[in-house]
Amino acid sequence: MNSKFELIYEGKAKKIFAHEDSDKVIIEFKDDATAFNAIKKAKFEGKGELNCLISSKIFEFLIKNNIPTHYLERKNDNLMIAQKIRIIPLEIVLRNIAYGSLCKQTPVKPGSVLESPLIDIYLKNDNLNDPLLTKDRINLLKIIDDKDLEFICKMTLRINKLLKTFFYNINIELVDFKLEFGYNSNGQIILGDEISPDNCRLWDLNQKNGTIVSLDKDRFRNDLGGFIEAYSEINKRINNFI
């Protein structure tokens, strides 16, 4: 990225640069992949561009369906222009099907369809390894009040309904995903971060015998290979559909 823009923040998968308009930022999607709080790291050429493309298309779809997001436009390659937000340090995970940490921490069997979507809220804090929170702990830490928390949970459920249908249309099961929200300069809560195979579990429904084929970051987490191929497949199916 052109060095005339000031780097505001660098995360594991993205860099945020200042924009000439102080209400906007430039987001650069990196080729880096990390897992297990960056214990595992790798670089996949083209990942940044694919996640930027996929996220942009999904944000455009959500905006059309009246979900407020930080997305403004996609620039070339791996750059996105977004509204500047004050990020709320919570990771909102919604699960439709049990997998991942839910099955490590509870006796729920991997692959079981949950009766209703489960929302798990984690503290966004790498030093503490993003611990699972309770409502009382959120109050204790004074991160957000009850009204805003309820608003975020309701919005997450609405986003889930929209995304489940979006992915069914391209023969993908939306197993779970993680969202982040923030306040824009008007004090409005909007969806931030990204929506890509990095923070969603996406299973291919084109399998005859019920085998689980992950088209998401589990390919890296679980050493399954075919990482870029999976991300490209998601991008291809989205482009063919819209």
Ligand code: TMP
């Ligand atoms: P989990 O089963 O490991 O808790 O993950 C649930 C979902 O959240 C899965 O789609 C991956 C996503 N996720 C992130 O985006 N960032 C994270 O740091 C973690 C732990 C999970």
Ligand code: ASP
């Ligand atoms: N996002 C986390 C990391 O970067 C964990 C994960 O996605 O599995 O390490």
